[in-house]
Amino acid sequence: MSGEGTIAAGTGRRRRLRAAVLTALVAVGIGLAGFAAWVVSLGPVPLAEAHKVSTIVLDRNGKLLRAYAMADGRWRLPVTGGVDPTYVNLLLAYEDQRFHTHVGVDPLALGRAALQLATRGHIVSGGSTITMQLARLLEPRRERSVLAKLKQMVRAIDIERQLDKDEILDLYLTMAPFGGNLEGVRAAALAYFGKEPRRLSLAEAALLVALPQSPETRRLDRYPEAARAARDRVLDRMVREGRVSQEDAATARAENVPRLRKPMPLLAPHATDQVVGALPDTRVIRTTLDATLQKNLEALARDRAAAQGADVSIGILVVDNDSGDVLAHVGSPDYFDVRRAGQVDMTRAVRSPGSTLKPFIYGLAFEDGFVHPDSLIDDRPIRFGNYAPENFDMTFQGTVPVRRALQLSLNVPAIALLDRVGASRLSARLKQAGAALVLPKDEVPGLAMGLGGVGVTLNDLVRLYAGLARLGQTVALREIVDDADGVREPQRLMDQAAAWQVGNVLIGTPPPENGVHGRIAFKTGTSYGYRDAWSVGFDGRMTIGVWVGRPDGAPVPGLIGRSAAAPILFDAFARTGKLPAALPKPPRGVLIASNTRLPLPLRRFRPAGDLIRTGSEQALHIQFPLNGSRIDAAADGAKSFVPLPVRVAGGVLPLTMLVNGISVGDIDGRRQTLVEPPGPGFVRLTVMDATGAADTVVVRIQ
Known part of the structure; x- marks a missing residue:
């Protein structure tokens, strides 16, 4: 009887065990099904959020010209120029040592964090990986809980399936919080150190590692001492782990932490506004500008505008002759100067060009063949109907070589040549070459346009002068680097021989006191009533145009192109950091001869009335x-x-x-x-x- 009872008891235990196992399996199955359903309910990882970044505008070499805050005011700059390896190594050593080997979750780090919490009663080190922190940035949690941590782990594994390690690290470096409206290491480095994160000191790198752990309580502009303490803790741990020497850490601790934010870069504000307006959906825009040259010329414009007076503005445009690329674009001396209307781009404002169109009159005259640079021409009182032009100084030079007449910017010879060339033909040729001339309402081209009786922008004027440097062909100027632009067809300005002759004459123009003779072919201009002062010049490499005046068009007594604009032009060439390049050699067919060796009809020009x-x-x-x-x-x-x-x-x-x-x-x-x-x-x-x-x-x- 006892044997039968023992057998029955064993059978009962096995049944209960099987029932318990079955119940456990059902429970696990239900749990796994529920977990799977929960994971599915999370939906895809919102990676699109990571692509919401500030718009940045770069120069031709990839340097940052300007950044724009996002619509909600955050600065989140894409990491396009690289980050100092010291910072990256420090970040991974401090936050995620096995970043390159785990699958999004590091069990060893989680176990260590749990053990430290259990034994010490507080959090000593976190168990979150870089990927888990990225998941939290993509989907900010409302509260700290086991479920929230579990969600991060699931999301981290999902992120690792979709992105490689470099992409994950780049997204983290772009989105990590650094206090206030700063997100990403690039925005932080610019705001706190005033430089790109490509080269950081050990102290700066340690500070940037420490800030994202508690960005609001360690804000440098509010809690600099808390930020310093956090930085030093990073350094101490790196010393303990043998990653940083005691000496280097001591030097880094001695560095002060910044207490004020620096302004974001703001170079070429007018140009950057225009390119962003042209490409509103592009987040990284590369321009043709040269950041170093732009910075130098903006400083030049500020200094010279201060010397000219509180109401005077300055515009400067630099163009590469061969490509038509704009290398520097200074629309005003100070973008935020309300008195100078600083946000008005004076390179695109329509103004009277004064005498700056004269070289094109002479060029067409050379092209037509009825005058040569060494022909003689009269500078005497003359009348064209009711129009009697006079020179700027109210005197006359008598008979002078055509070369000298252009170099001295004599008005009577220029108008006499324009009368022969034809004002309508000059206007048509300049428009054909890409210059949008603006005539007074209901007016047709007349002789007065030779002395400034027409409107033109500095942008178009520089394009025309670059056409002289290109031996008679202009090309559309561009400021955006875009391979899809294709080939920009050149436009005809004048014959090669005529364009070379004009440049050969202008390079002999007497320079201002700060210039060297025979290096730059240039022309000055002064509009009626001393409203605009101009100087445009070129060498074999680039063309630079300068405008000086008041944006509202009011007169500025004594404002003359030669004294106000020409010195700025020559300083601008000097600040390019390059010696002037030689002009092109004379093309085939150019007649180079003294006056006595010219054909008889070319020895002297006579106005139409003398014929x-x-x-x-x-x-x-x-x-x-x-x-x-x-x-x-x-x-x-x-x-x-x-x-x-x-x-x-x-x-x-x-x-x-x-x-x-x-x-x-x-x-x-x-x-x-x-x-x-x-x-x-x-x-x-x-x-x-x-x-x-x-x-x-x-x-x-x-």
Whole structure:
């Protein structure tokens, strides 16, 4: 009986054990199912939050020009320029030593933290990994609890599945809190140390490691001593672990902690506003600007504006000749100066250019072939209808070389040449080259535009002068580096020979006292009523334009281009840190000769009014070919062209023939000749007689 009872008791225990195991398995299954359902209910990790960053604008070399706070006022700057390895190593050693080996959760760190809490009664070290801290930043917790910690662990594992270690570390370095509205190590380094986090001292690195643990109670601008103590604890632990020497730690402890935040970088505010407006959805914008040059020229503008007076503003624009890239863009001396209307970009303001358009008048005159830099021209009182131009100093120089007339910026010779070139043609050519000229309402181009009777921006004026440096071709200026821009087609300004001649003349202009002669081709200008002072110049590498005046257009007594703007221009070239580069060599076909060796018609220019004949002389006229005609000059079965006959009537012998502004010899006594076409396309044929009279036709060779 006792045996049977023992067997029955054993059978009962086994049944109860099986029931308990089954109950436990069911409970575990239900728990796992519930846990799985909870994990699924969490949804995907909100990584999109990590991509919400401040907009930053960089220069051509990746240096930070300006950062913009996020819509809610936070500064969260993407880590694009790298972080000091000392800081990264210190961070991982202090926060997450096995960062590169764990899967988001470090069981050893969690066990150590739990044991320290149990044995000491308070938290000695945290068990959260960098990935778990990133999870908390992506989804801030409302309270501290076991469930919240569990959620971080789940999220950390999920993050590790989606991102690699470098991406996780970059996101943490971008989002870590550093007190107030500062997020990310880059924003903290700029605000607290005034520099990028690429190079940090040991003390700075330790401080940046300590702040995110309790960012609000260790804010440097409120609790600097608490921040210092936290920094020193980081250093002490690194010494104990043998990662930092006692000597280095002592030196780091001796450094003071900053007590005030520094302003965020704000270089090229006008340019950065414009590029952000053009690319509102782009968070990292790279420009063509050079941060070092921009900083130097902003300082130059501030210093010179202070010397000019409290109401005077300055604009400076620097352009690379070859590419058209804007290297520096100074819209005003002080962006926040209300009295100077500092937020008005004076590089894009439409103003009267004074005499700065004169080089283009001379360039078209050289192109047309009726004048040469060494031709003589009269600077005497002259009247064009009701218009009688006068020089700035109210005197006249008499007969001077054309070269000298441009270098001295004489008004009468410029207007006489413009009368021959044609104001409408000058206006059309400048617009064709990309300059948006603004005429008074209901006005057409007239002779007054040669002395400033038209509106233009510094931006367009620099583009035109860069076209002279490019031997007659302009290119659209750009400030945003964007490979999708493609090739910007050059626009024609004038012939190569004419553009070179203009540059060759301007480089001989007497420089201001702070300049060296023969280094920079430049021109100055002063608008009517002393409202605008200009100076634009170029060498073989870059073109710089300077405007000085009041933004409201009020006169500034004594404001003259030569004394107010030209010295700034030469200082700007000096602050580029490079010696002026040589101008291009003369292109093929340029006529270089003294006055006595020029063809007779080119030795002296006479205004149109001097070409009136007396007696039976006929006015010079090209009878064939007709202006605007199309001529089939291709030789049969050959790539060459047959000579083009030219027949002339009237004029005083000898007659000189010019093709596209280049002399090709004299016309015989029968007043006819044969001309070799330079190629297919439009060809300008000009004939000049001994008195300087000229006639021109444009034909198309095909």
